[in-house]
Amino acid sequence: MKGIIFTAFLDMSEELYGYKLVDELIEESNLPSKGVYTAIGTYDFSEMETLLMNLSRKVNAPPNSLLETFGKYLFSVLSKTYPYFFARITTSFDLLISVDSHIHVEVRKLYPDAELPHFEVTRVAENILWMDYHSDRNMNALAYGLIQQCICHYGEKATISQQVLEDKQNATRFEIVIEP
């Protein structure tokens, strides 16, 4: 997993819970990297699982709720770090459609070792989009937070529902309905 995800996670944790708690979190997690991350480095995904589980225990919040909050935070970090992916995009659907067909493709070119999810995207109607999320890392709650913040970023309102796709392995469908 790329370092930018770890640095964003620790920055969010510090903003929400303070420097001291993050210090303890890193100490108690016994990480191979010792919690020293650079944005372009690559680290074992298990370090993220450890940090998430330990933060969950320390602040007494469910891991998925922390991951969803992190998704919202991460979207803002990504939009500031990679502004060129947002140029000329004016609606949430245009951005969401470009994640799998363009953004993550470019991320893979920059970082061949990136571990990215796959989205199958269907434009069901003018105001309805399905995003079928597939990933061995099962970070549905992260995707959910990213999608919510994307809607917010474009000043839109939407209802988002999730459904596990029984016939596909590790897949979740997000149905996003833009409200008028």
Ligand code: HEM
């Ligand atoms: C709403 C839009 C987006 C969604 C739903 C999304 C979804 C995700 C998810 C769920 C992951 C975690 C890995 C996994 O699940 O397997 C991920 C990783 C990542 N995404 Fe996106 N993404 C979005 C936008 C972006 C944007 C705008 C960028 C900017 C470059 C980006 C760059 C990355 C990077 C660098 C990773 C980490 C790869 C790694 O750790 O090796 N994503 N994305």
